[in-house]
Amino acid sequence: MPGIGILGGTFDPVHNGHIRHALEAADVLGLERVFLMPCAVPPHKARFIMPFGLRAAMLHAAVQGVAGLDVTEIESGLPVPSYTWHTLQAWRELPYGGEPPYFMMGMESFLMLESWFRWQELPRLSRLVVVSREGEGLQAFGAKLAELWPGSRRAAHVGGRSERAVLPDGGELFFVSVPRLDISSTDVRSRFLAGKPLAGLVHPGVESLLEANRGTAEACWGRASGA
Numbered sequence: 001m002p003g004i005g006i007l008g009g010t011f012d013p014v015h016n017g018h019i020r021h022a023l024e025a026a027d028v029l030g031l032e033r034v035f036l037m038p039c040a041v042p043p044h045k046a047r048f049i050m051p052f053g054l055r056a057a058m059l060h061a062a063v064q065g066v067a068g069l070d071v072t073e074i075e076s077g078l079p080v081p082s083y084t085w086h087t088l089q090a091w092r093e094l095p096y097g098g099e100p101p102y103f104m105m106g107m108e109s110f111l112m113l114e115s116w117f118r119w120q121e122l123p124r125l126s127r128l129v130v131v132s133r134e135g136e137g138l139q140a141f142g143a144k145l146a147e148l149w150p151g152s153r154r155a156a157h158v159g160g161r162s163e164r165a166v167l168p169d170g171g172e173l174f175f176v177s178v179p180r181l182d183i184s185s186t187d188v189r190s191r192f193l194a195g196k197p198l199a200g201l202v203h204p205g206v207e208s209l210l211e212a213n214r215g216t217a218e219a220c221w222g223r224a225s226g227a
Contacts, residue, residue: 002031006126031102032068035070038055041080044115052076083118086117110144127174132175150168193218
């Protein structure tokens with residue numbers, strides 16, 4: 001049975017790179033659906049971010065009409081700060097939460113996994129998926145895997161685009177390589193604050209929501225940049 005994926009993040013704002021990465025990872029892993037999940041109160045982000053409701057609304061706009069993608073607002077009702085352990089525990093109670101989801105994270109997050117709340121238990125609640133840009137990260141992935149879970153077994157998975165690791169306790173962890181798409185939320189924020197167009201970087205519906213909430217964006221992002 002095809003699995004369900006979760007791509008979490010602050011999505012401040014969501015951009016086309018997020019959408020492309022979710023689709024590419026779903027294709028490699030053969031997932032039926034990927035839920036984009038905005039983090040309510042990120043424990044590792046010190047800067048000001050847009051309100052949860054607005055970030056969620058932009059996500060709904062970004063996935064509209066995109067087959068295989070959806071949005072979950074599960075963290076809106078969970079304790080803060082938003083720890084992945086709490087989220088995955090709550091996920092098990094959802095109608096589609098019977099099977100462990102494929103929980104996606106970037107290489108940067110994986111390299112600091114020990115700082116996550118109850119990180120050792122995450123492979124028991126999900127199949128962790130480390131998503132990296134094409135041609136990058138495999139060596140760092142292998143080194144970190146050996147550090148965190150000595151004795152793990154690795155094997156190529158799909159046409160060289162991913163690796164599957166079986167952890168000593170039987171859990172699974174995947175490395176997925178996706179085509180490089182150099183878009184960042186930092187750049188999108190900077191361009192928006194400078195009044196530059198965002199065509200090709202975000203969904204038109206996302207840009208419309210940003211324009212309709214320019215005051216909120218400037219209050220959050222302007223403070224973040226010291227403006």
